[in-house]
Amino acid sequence: MTMDLAAIANKDRRFVIGLTSDASCVGVNAALVRIKGSGRGLAIKLMRSDAFPYPPSIRGRLMAPRLDGQEVCLLNFELGKRFAEAAVEMKHLAEEELFEVDFVASHGHTISHIPPRESRAFGTLQIGEPAVIAEVTGLPIVSDFRQRDMVVGGQGAPLLAYTDWVLFARKDRTVACLHLDGIATITVVPPELENVMAFDIGPCSIAVNGAVQLLSKGAQDADKDGAIAARGVVIDEFLDYLLDHPYFALEPPKSTGREEFGPDVYLRDALASRKSCGFEDLVATVTTALGFSIVRAYHTFIKPRHEIARLIASGPGTLNKVLWKHLIKGFPEGIVFTSDQYGIPSDAREAISCAILGNETICGAPANLPQVTGANRPVILGRITPN
Structure with a gap:
C-alpha cells in the first residue's frame, strides 16, 4: 500500500464513490457516501446517488448471447469510460459540497460468473477497466471484489451479505434483505455477523425484461412497473416449467447469473x-414464477432456521406491481418494506454496498463471509489501481 492509500486508511472519515452495473445492463448506478471506521464499527452516510443509463448501442452489445474475446476487450475500455x-x-x-473524494470502488459489469459447483x-469476469477510471478521475480505484473469495473456495457471491449486515443489523431482531435486480438475492441479517445467511434465489428482472425483449423482437426492453404482466393471465403449465429449474432446489451456499438464467438460456x-x-400471459407467468421462487426459497431455506421480523426489499424489482403483490401475499402480513423506508434508496443499495467493500479493502479488513460464500476463510477482497 502506498503512502497515499495508507493516509486514506488512517482518516477519521472517508468519502467514497461506489459504482455498479447490474445484470439487466441498464446502466451505471453511483453512490457518494461518507464512511467512518471499518469492520464491526463501520458507520455510513449516503450523501448523493444517481443513475447513468447506457445508450441502446452499449446495452445491446452487453446483452448479446455470446461475446468473443475482441468484443470483451473493447467493451472493457468503453465501459471504463x-x-x-x-x-x-x-x-x-x-x-460543490466542499469535501474531497478519497477513492472510487467499482464493481464493474459482470460478463460471466461461473461459481464452483x-x-x-x-x-x-467483470469489465469496466479500472485504469481508465483512475486516469479520468485522478483517484485510486478499488475493483474486482469477487475473485479472491473464489480462490479460497467461495462462490464469489453474494458479497452484499456483509454490507447488508453493516446497513441493516439490529441488536434486538433478525431481518431479511431482498435485492430485486437482475438476480434476486436474499440476506438474513441477525444481530451476530457470524450467523448471517445469504444466497442468490434465482432470476429477477433479467428474466422479466428478457421475456419482453424476446417476445417483442427487441421493440420493447422492459415491463415498466409490471404493466404488461398485470394484463395477463398465468399459464399454469408454463409456470410449472419455469419453477422446475434444478438451481432452485440447490441448498445454499449458492450463486447464479446469466450463464443459467440469461434470456437466451432460460427462456x-x-x-x-x-x-x-x-x-401478456407469458410475461405474467414469468413474473409470477419469480415471485413464487422467492417465496418458496424463504419457506424452504430460511423459515426453518430464522424468525424474520422484517423483509427489506430493494432494487428495480420493487417497482414491479405484480411481483410486489406476490411478495406481499407470500410473506407474513406486515413484514414487507422497501429499503427507502429505512433511508437507503432502493436503486442505490448496490452502489452503497460497493463503497463499503472498497472501504474494507483500503482498511485491510476481510469482507467475505465464509458461511455465506463457502470460502474456507475470511479474506481481504479487491485489487487497487493507483491514481
Missing part, C-alpha cells in the same frame, strides 16, 4: 414453443 463519467459527475457534486471449473426455447400463448 462510462464508469469514469459517472464517477466524475459524483466527484463534482462532492466538490461439484468438480466443474469456475471463474468470474428463448420455452417461449418459442408456446407461440400460441399471448404476450
